[in-house]
Amino acid sequence: MSRGISRRSFVGLTAAAAGAVTVGACSSGKPTADTRLRVAAVNHVWTRALQKRLPEFEERIGRRVSMSLLTGDQLSSSYNVKLNASATDIDVMMVRPLQEQLLFAHNNWLADLSDRAQDAEFNWSDFQAAPKEASTTAGKVLTVPVVTERPVLYYRKDLVPTPPRTLDELQQAAARLTTKGRFGYVGRGQRSGAVTQWSSFLYSYGGDFTREGQSAIATPEAIAAYQYYGDLLGKSGPPGATNMSLEQAMPIFAQGKAAFYVDADAIYTGLIDPKVSAVGETIGYAPFPAGPAGSKPYNIPSWSLGINRFSLLQDHAWEFIRWAAGSETVTALQTAGIPGARESVWANPAANSGFPKELAQAMQVNARNGVGHDRPEVLQVGRARDIVGRPLVSAILQQDVAAVARDADKGFAEFLVRDNRHRES
Amino acid sequence: MRTPSMKALRGLAITVVALFFSLPIVWMFAAAFKTNVQVTDPSIGLIFKPTLDNFKAVIADDRILPSMVNSLIVGVTSTALSAIIAVPAAWAVGRFRMHRAGSLVLVARIVPAISLLVPWYYLFAQAGLVGSYTVLILSHMFVSVPLILWIMIGFFEGLPIELEEAARVDGLTAFGAFRRIALPLAAPGTATAAVLAFVASWNNFMFALILSDEHTMTVPVALFSFISYAGTDWGGLMAASTVMTIPVVVVAVLAQKHLVAGLTAGATKG
Numbered sequence: 001m002s003r004g005i006s007r008r009s010f011v012g013l014t015a016a017a018a019g020a021v022t023v024g025a026c027s028s029g030k031p032t033a034d035t036r037l038r039v040a041a042v043n044h045v046w047t048r049a050l051q052k053r054l055p056e057f058e059e060r061i062g063r064r065v066s067m068s069l070l071t072g073d074q075l076s077s078s079y080n081v082k083l084n085a086s087a088t089d090i091d092v093m094m095v096r097p098l099q100e101q102l103l104f105a106h107n108n109w110l111a112d113l114s115d116r117a118q119d120a121e122f123n124w125s126d127f128q129a130a131p132k133e134a135s136t137t138a139g140k141v142l143t144v145p146v147v148t149e150r151p152v153l154y155y156r157k158d159l160v161p162t163p164p165r166t167l168d169e170l171q172q173a174a175a176r177l178t179t180k181g182r183f184g185y186v187g188r189g190q191r192s193g194a195v196t197q198w199s200s201f202l203y204s205y206g207g208d209f210t211r212e213g214q215s216a217i218a219t220p221e222a223i224a225a226y227q228y229y230g231d232l233l234g235k236s237g238p239p240g241a242t243n244m245s246l247e248q249a250m251p252i253f254a255q256g257k258a259a260f261y262v263d264a265d266a267i268y269t270g271l272i273d274p275k276v277s278a279v280g281e282t283i284g285y286a287p288f289p290a291g292p293a294g295s296k297p298y299n300i301p302s303w304s305l306g307i308n309r310f311s312l313l314q315d316h317a318w319e320f321i322r323w324a325a326g327s328e329t330v331t332a333l334q335t336a337g338i339p340g341a342r343e344s345v346w347a348n349p350a351a352n353s354g355f356p357k358e359l360a361q362a363m364q365v366n367a368r369n370g371v372g373h374d375r376p377e378v379l380q381v382g383r384a385r386d387i388v389g390r391p392l393v394s395a396i397l398q399q400d401v402a403a404v405a406r407d408a409d410k411g412f413a414e415f416l417v418r419d420n421r422h423r424e425s
Numbered sequence: 426m427r428t429p430s431m432k433a434l435r436g437l438a439i440t441v442v443a444l445f446f447s448l449p450i451v452w453m454f455a456a457a458f459k460t461n462v463q464v465t466d467p468s469i470g471l472i473f474k475p476t477l478d479n480f481k482a483v484i485a486d487d488r489i490l491p492s493m494v495n496s497l498i499v500g501v502t503s504t505a506l507s508a509i510i511a512v513p514a515a516w517a518v519g520r521f522r523m524h525r526a527g528s529l530v531l532v533a534r535i536v537p538a539i540s541l542l543v544p545w546y547y548l549f550a551q552a553g554l555v556g557s558y559t560v561l562i563l564s565h566m567f568v569s570v571p572l573i574l575w576i577m578i579g580f581f582e583g584l585p586i587e588l589e590e591a592a593r594v595d596g597l598t599a600f601g602a603f604r605r606i607a608l609p610l611a612a613p614g615t616a617t618a619a620v621l622a623f624v625a626s627w628n629n630f631m632f633a634l635i636l637s638d639e640h641t642m643t644v645p646v647a648l649f650s651f652i653s654y655a656g657t658d659w660g661g662l663m664a665a666s667t668v669m670t671i672p673v674v675v676v677a678v679l680a681q682k683h684l685v686a687g688l689t690a691g692a693t694k695g
Contacts, residue, residue, distance in 0.1 A: 042654055043649065043650060043652065043653040043654065044653060044654040044655070045653070045654070045655060066638070066639060067639075068638065068639050069650065070634070070646075070649060071649050071652050071653075071654075072654065074634060074649065077634065077635075078634060078635060081539075081542045081543055081546055081635050082546055082635065084543045085543050085544075085546045085547035085550060086547070087546065087550060088550070089550065089555060089556070089638075246656075247656070247657060250656060251465035251466075254462070254465070255462065255465065255466050266654070266655060267655040267656065269655060270655050270656040275460060275461055275462070276461040276462060276656065277462065278462050302654075303654075
């Protein structure tokens with residue numbers, strides 16, 4: 001008897017809890033004037049600089065803004081959980097267009113900004129072509145680029161009077177400068193982490209990740225690029241290079257233990273900060289050296305802003321993007337040393353005064369030669385990077401690159417078929 | 426019979442194990458007093474000119490100290506509520522052989538937390554609870570109730586049933602026997618389980634990442650303010666981690682007397 005009653009009580013309690021949730025659902029309705037505009041952002045120097053300017057925006061729209069800062073991977077996990085549940089507590093989303101946009105577009109998580117971007121004052125045509133292309137999926141503008149990146153050749157002026165102009169010169173100089181206690185070259189060598197930086201070597205050898213939708217990682221150009229990078233890092237680089245991503249490679253250069261380093265221009269502040277770097281004053285900057293197909297570095301929007309399709313404050317979210325990616329803010333931030341995506345700001349000498357002079361020149365040359373992607377343009381970018389990165393690791397370990405590349409090519413071809421099927425589903 | 430060579434071997438084994446486990450903590454503590462250049466230079470070991478700048482950065486960071494208060498609120502409340510539910514439940518499971526019910530609760534520990542987050546987030550968001558202490562406490566209880574339950578079942582099973590039977594003969598109800606006899610005897614076990622539950626809550630990252638907001642953020646999430654896109658402030662991160670371990674060490678030291686008794690009782694059960 002008592003068991004029956006307790007069961008009924010249990011069912012009753014469960015029903016009451018479900019009811020409470022339903023009532024709650026009804027009560028958590030439309031936003032009020034006090035509802036904050038929520039911006040999910042990455043912990044980046046751009047975000048920190050923008051935070052300081054937020055009061056000006058809040059005053060303009062009459063709504064408080066709340067900004068949560070996470071690392072890139074956490075931000076991704078957070079979107080995947082929250083947007084799967086149609087979250088309304090994110091309004092503006094900071095995304096990596098080349099890593100996430102195709103997937104987010106496929107999941108229909110990003111609001112279409114095509115009409116809003118036509119606003120004459122916003123001047124969408126002022127954005128650089130390559131980042132603009134990466135922000136557009138299936139003809140729709142889904143994000144607006146706010147931070148751009150290119151690779152730059154960091155070198156030690158006290159060791160290298162004139163920076164190398166070609167990849168061959170770089171290899172020779174790196175070999176010459178490798179001594180006991182100093183490496184000629186340091187760079188990323190980790191399977192997935194190195195792919196983005198290796199992409200510029202690949203393009204400069206005349207290759208690409210795919211050609212007409214098919215895998216191109218076993219073409220003679222790609223194999224030569226794998227071989228070159230493997231020899232450069234394997235013979236002139238530090239031991240254990242295949243475990244190194246940005247976090248490991250950068251400190252080696254910052255401690256003065258390497259002569260050359262190719263990585264994103266966006267990290268230069270970490271190399272000149274005396275709290276982090278022992279070589280700040282001796283660092284030189286050069287455009288990406290030319291390979292057999294010329295100098296073809298990537299020029300990508302590393303971070304862009306989009307609007308959560310489920311947001312209840314989409315108009316104010318667009319106002320935020322309009323302000324954060326507007327000419328005035330981009331000029332102010334670029335003057336402070338944070339590279340944006342607006343042509344007019346790049347053409348303004350005063351706006352580039354925040355960068356070291358040699359770096360500003362290298363960035364402009366790289367932007368002119370730039371390719372708009374630095375990783376395979378697929379839905380499951382992480383998996384693709386793993387496949388493409390395998391021959392890179394073999395090359396650094398001085399193994400038979402051609403054989404591994406052919407094997408990886410088969411895997412990549414199969415992956416592309418699956419990825420395409422997923423994209424069309 | 427202990428021979429001198431056996432003693433030496435034992436001493437060596439203890440030293441090796443102690444070094445192995447303490448090395449990361451020593452590294453963290455040392456790095457908290459180093460500049461970033463010193464942290465990333467492997468040639469600099471334990472002899473360097475210390476700096477307090479990292480601790481100043483932790484105090485100046487507007488997220489670390491408030492997040493510690495949040496972690497304390499969530500950790501203490503979720504542990505206390507879990508103990509109130511799980512300790513009597515463990516006694517019931519142990520005494521009345523309700524092991525199927527106990528196994529059912531264990532499912533909560535088996536299911537990967539990430540798979541629960543989407544439905545949880547959906548439900549809590551609908552109820553307008555995301556970003557509140559309530560949701561963090563409830564989610565942490567999901568971890569700590571099974572933890573405390575399963576530690577305590579063993580304890581209650583190890584207590585002689587004759588003590589409770591004697592109490593029943595003297596006129597106590599079943600629950601009275603639990604409250605006046607079994608519960609005081611199980612205090613060491615309760616302390617052990619509570620400390621482990623508190624530590625689990627203190628270190629929980631995934632639930633706080635999704636379910637908290639900038640006002641209720643707990644320490645593991647706030648620590649990431651030292652990791653940015655262009656690099657990691659290792660010194661600041663290690664200083665914040667050092668500060669973060671202090672409350673757990675204090676709790677462990679305060680409960681040490683009970684903990685040792687509790688762990689020993691668990692080990693020699695039966």
